[in-house]
Amino acid sequence: MGGARTKRMPRAVREQQMLDAAVRIFGQRGYMAASMDEIAELAGVSKPLVYLYLNSKEDLFTACIRREATALAEAVRAGVRTDLPADRRLWDGLQAFFAHTAEHPDAWSVLHLQARTHGELFAAETAAMRKELVAFVTRLVAIAAREAHRDPDLPEHEVAGLAEALVGAAESLATWANSTEGVTARQAATTLMNFAWAGLGNLMSGHPWTPPAGDA
CATH class of the missing domain: 1.10.357.10 (Tetracycline Repressor, domain 2)
Incomplete structure (x- = not known):
């Protein structure tokens, strides 16, 4: 799973990875169809970590x-x-x-x-x-x-x-x-x-x- 691949790195760098993944998913699938699971998987992190950093799908978008x-x-x-x-x-x-x-x-x-x-x-x-x-x-x-x-x-x-x-x-x-x-x-x-x-x-x-x- 995405969480298993998580490595220690500065929060700012990890957050940019999440945003990179989110832009790709939102841009290609649309806001409604995009899922936090997909974004976390693409970013190589766990879904709870995405929520911890960016609160919600709305805040991430x-x-x-x-x-x-x-x-x-x-x-x-x-x-x-x-x-x-x-x-x-x-x-x-x-x-x-x-x-x-x-x-x-x-x-x-x-x-x-x-x-x-x-x-x-x-x-x-x-x-x-x-x-x-x-x-x-x-x-x-x-x-x-x-x-x-x-x-x-x-x-x-x-x-x-x-x-x-x-x-x-x-x-x-x-x-x-x-x-x-x-x-x-x-x-x-x-x-x-x-x-x-x-x-x-x-x-x-x-x-x-x-x-x-x-x-x-």
């Missing part, structure tokens, strides 16, 4: 969400160099996002699919991570506007809306890329960059699209 949300946000921030032009910052941020979600598909499943559909508490945890990403992208869009040759002085609500749209598109595209054979992180980032930057370029150069006259 919450810990997984928090750890993976932090890792994703840190990866995106670390991927952006502030000394580069605006388009390059956005490109690097997108590459970092898609690279991380591709390298950690179970974690992305936990964050984007499982956490959002199994209770308000879990949804609130992943919403906090998303809010942080949107704020980061909002700053990138605002910087791009300021650095444009003809700064259009975009209204704050429009900058925020663009950031929301971009993050939403990235989330959907990451899920699609992870489930579509042959799509690399670089290809996903290129697709979104082509989609987003062309529109941003027109907006910042003073050529926004406007609805036809008479539309509500």
Whole structure:
């Protein structure tokens, strides 16, 4: 059994092993179908030890969400160099996002699919991570506007809306890329960059699209 394989090691290391196993099981089987027995077995520990460290299945899942949300946000921030032009910052941020979600598909499943559909508490945890990403992208869009040759002085609500749209598109595209054979992180980032930057370029150069006259 899993308990027979337990070896002495620092609690922090053992806990990370449990979280690694839990992310894999939750990501592949879903929150409801995942069992603490499976998680303990994969982690190489006894089920009572999992409960001792992480209290309950709900607390374990919450810990997984928090750890993976932090890792994703840190990866995106670390991927952006502030000394580069605006388009390059956005490109690097997108590459970092898609690279991380591709390298950690179970974690992305936990964050984007499982956490959002199994209770308000879990949804609130992943919403906090998303809010942080949107704020980061909002700053990138605002910087791009300021650095444009003809700064259009975009209204704050429009900058925020663009950031929301971009993050939403990235989330959907990451899920699609992870489930579509042959799509690399670089290809996903290129697709979104082509989609987003062309529109941003027109907006910042003073050529926004406007609805036809008479539309509500």
